Amino acid sequence: MTTHAVRLESAGATVTVVSAERAVTDWSARYFGQWWKAAEVPPQGVCSGPLVVAEVDPGRYADESLAVTQAPHRSVVYAKAQTLLSEDSAAGVIRAVSPDQALAYRSESQAGSLMVFGCDTEPVATATARLAREVMRGGLLRDGWAVLHASAVVSEGRTVLTLGSKGAGKTTTAFALAAKHGRGLLANDRVFVRPNDRGGVDVLPWPSAAALGLGLLDALGWFDICRERLEAGETLHPTQDGRVTEAILAGRREPLWNGSREMKTQVFPDQFPSWFGVPLATEGEAAALVFPRIEAGAAPAEEDTARGLTDADFMSGETEDRYPDVFGLLGVDGGGTEEARHEVAHRLAELPHHSVVLGHDVAANADFLAKLAGSA
Numbered sequence: 242m243t244t245h246a247v248r249l250e251s252a253g254a255t256v257t258v259v260s261a262e263r264a265v266t267d268w269s270a271r272y273f274g275q276w277w278k279a280a281e282v283p284p285q286g287v288c289s290g291p292l293v294v295a296e297v298d299p300g301r302y303a304d305e306s307l308a309v310t311q312a313p314h315r316s317v318v319y320a321k322a323q324t325l326l327s328e329d330s331a332a333g334v335i336r337a338v339s340p341d342q343a344l345a346y347r348s349e350s351q352a353g354s355l356m357v358f359g360c361d362t363e364p365v366a367t368a369t370a371r372l373a374r375e376v377m378r379g380g381l382l383r384d385g386w387a388v389l390h391a392s393a394v395v396s397e398g399r400t401v402l403t404l405g406s407k408g409a410g411k412t413t414t415a416f417a418l419a420a421k422h423g424r425g426l427l428a429n430d431r432v433f434v435r436p437n438d439r440g441g442v443d444v445l446p447w448p449s450a451a452a453l454g455l456g457l458l459d460a461l462g463w464f465d466i467c468r469e470r471l472e473a474g475e476t477l478h479p480t481q482d483g484r485v486t487e488a489i490l491a492g493r494r495e496p497l498w499n500g501s502r503e504m505k506t507q508v509f510p511d512q513f514p515s516w517f518g519v520p521l522a523t524e525g526e527a528a529a530l531v532f533p534r535i536e537a538g539a540a541p542a543e544e545d546t547a548r549g550l551t552d553a554d555f556m557s558g559e560t561e562d563r564y565p566d567v568f569g570l571l572g573v574d575g576g577g578t579e580e581a582r583h584e585v586a587h588r589l590a591e592l593p594h595h596s597v598v599l600g601h602d603v604a605a606n607a608d609f610l611a612k613l614a615g616s617a
Contacts (some may be wrong), residue, residue: 244284254380260295268366270359305345346570364453379571387577388556393427400525410533425522442527452505461601478507539600541609
């Protein structure tokens with residue numbers, strides 16, 4: 242049986258995804274791509290380092306599922322799915338099954354491997370990529386990195402970090418600068434940060450699909466591109482609600498709501514350069530912090546309000562409720578050590594801080610932000 246392997250690497254942390262299904266390794270290569278230097282490697286050379294092994298095999302899934310349910314187990318929520326978890330501490334093995342997703346897992350921490358079993362290729366591929374990212378996160382956190390809830394764009398290595406609670410404008414700020422001023426997109430929601438030996442803070446990407454409302458998609462000039470690509474048979478990320486796809490194909494540009502929740506386009510990382518011409522950055526050094534708020538009809542301007550970094554701007558094991566560390570992949574708190582977060586916060590406090598109000602004119606926002614960032 243032919244086996245395929247893709248290795249991910251960032252700042253010395255690595256993980257290799259292995260599967261007999263090329264679609265599974267191709268998914269990881271596409272998802273992490275340039276951000277984490279995904280590269281196909283000879284499977285026969287994969288004998289060390291962290292591994293995520295994926296099998297599309299209904300029989301193996303059934304066997305692993307049975308092994309969990311026949312052993313003492315507990316119920317948790319992982320990746321929004323009810324998951325049954327069985328731990329054998331003596332053997333260092335954690336087994337799990339998510340019946341609704343038809344996915345089973347086997348983690349062997351001593352061997353440095355994690356296995357994913359499922360019945361269909363796409364769920365296995367998405368779960369494999371998710372767990373590969375968690376393995377990488379563990380490696381980076383143990384090496385002194387922390388996770389900051391921020392968007393980031395880069396120009397000549399200088400990184401502008403945008404912070405704020407949900408809806409504050411992190412995504413708007415990042416994509417305005419990337420789309421209108423050619424800055425490299427490092428991340429739209431969270432980043433890895435670590436003190437460097439130059440007295441600054443290095444920044445790495447956290448690869449993920451990006452959620453953009455239809456209004457922002459249109460304001461960026463990307464709506465028609467999306468429509469043309471979808472009409473040609475291409476697809477966006479499968480987590481996207483089908484009603485969003487229908488709206489784009491029908492040319493409906495107004496925001497789409499499901500109760501109080503806005504439904505958004507879900508864009509693969511590799512679609513930013515290939516569809517929209519937005520370059521992806523792989524690293525940078527923090528140069529300035531922006532704290533935006535969005536106000537309809539406002540002209541972009543800097544405000545007098547003082548805003549600084551707080552503990553809430555860092556991710557932690559407590560806030561990472563969607564992907565709790567049920568497989569023991571991290572070895573430290575999910576947002577990094579307290580020491581790392583403290584030192585990052587201390588150094589970022591020395592950088593220029595800008596509290597800004599932004600309107601709905603993306604071009605005006607972008608010009609204002611570029612001037613502001615250029616002065617940092």
